[in-house]
Amino acid sequence: MRTNDAQMLVLSALADGPLHGYAVNTAVERMTGARLGRGSLSGALARLRDKQLIEYLPGEGRRRPVRLTDAGRSALGRELNALADVAGQLFETVVPDRIAYQERLNGTDQARAYQQVLLDALDARPGQHLLDWGCGTGAALPALARAATARGRVLGIDRDPRMALRAADLAAGLPNTAVLRADVHRLPLAPGSADRIRTDRLLQHLADPVAALAEARRVLRPGGRLVAAEPDWGTLAVDHPDPAPARAFTRHLTERIVRNPLIGRRLPRLAEESGLAVRAVVPVPVLFREVRAADRVLGLQRNTERAVAAGYLTREQAGEWLEHLARGPFLAAVTVFVVTAEKPGPGPVGGVG
Template identity: 45%
Template structure:
């Protein structure tokens, strides 16, 4: 039987910090930063800034004359971000809904959203809000996983497919949004300038479990009927044998028409 330890969802702030500190997390976040092409004097927006994980690097890119606005709907996240960025006078943290940003029209030069659109009720509305607050020619960089691409190496393909199906159907609201970002950007009136993918490959089970909640979601998949209860042996085997898993992340750059 799978041990119950570690099956409780992690603290969201700790989890976001763990993702940012991981090797794949650092790699794609640096790629996003380069795609933003920040310049001193710009105003840059982080939609769904969480505990402020990425705000210091944004500030460094637009300092000394620019400004950074972080928006999050969760007051706890916003308060943590304020505490972390207290020494950065050009950073402004606001509590607000991504579907109705607390920002003036045509005031933003750059924006980013990192693994946020997979959770929102209406991704197109969020992108339309970016278009409203953005200046002509402003750019947004988006990063979203496509959870339908989650792969775990094992001879029993049905088990891996069952877990992936559960995550895409029951866990993540917009589980395949990665592949849809370019289309949704067009629907919001933006021009897609670049679409690239990065596929982190993890060969350590404990790291994959920490980042993707494999044990926790496997138990949930069994309880929800996506996998037979006898499948508990499978996750024990996966954790004890040479391990490999991956998921594809889409990075998309879109622009407001000039």
């Protein structure tokens, strides 16, 4: 960890009052998930004392308490205010409601681009039984219902009760379309009962994607098809003159925010290992040229603040990073992989008879 990072973590740890050295490191661990090394902690304390940003209280040995001076509290406040000022000018500071976020994302040009690739790969036919795993608010259900026609069936599946309720309201106006609240790791569906499974950005959040893929194989008919669209967050690139904060932002996202951040690149292998035959892998670049649009999807300010708290960025780096992104020109990109896999064996490619 760089010296300035350690110093800012110590200042942040002392914001609520005096602590001795061991307790400082405990507070740092709560913020970041890791303790400072002995050399990093002692070095940070010595430098902060030399700058008169901290002072020691009466005590003995390593249990001697240390606290912020007025100058130290002011320095920490300036860092917080600088970041807040930049954020308040442009970036979204409140975590959006999950339903609002899903509806917002599905309405973007970026989502429409790869979702069309997903729909084309699904190749749903009249009379088929179609499943939409992680259907969310049900945005894809109308297109699936049109593809299956009144001869087929469409079932949206979501574990979240609010999402399922919103999707059910939409499904009520569609022919032979329903919504099931269930966990895709273990579905109350008969083996071989589905012709097609569509899933969009679901596997990245699952506790066990391998178990879900095995469940897909179980519920598909022989010759049935799974098409999954998943981002690979390791490919996230945000342009900045200094590559260090951009790399730190991406590293924090992949290590702390997303449960399965590299699922995009891993999905073809995991599908094969689950007994599915991978027929196609299509990488779809998702490009952002406008910072507000990117922020509404990537949570630039919110996740930058989290990265600071976790020690991936200093507050000074974060402020400069967000200020530059706000000034523009802006460019960010991430790759979404659309993977088509089938259950081996003969099976009808048209209707279900």
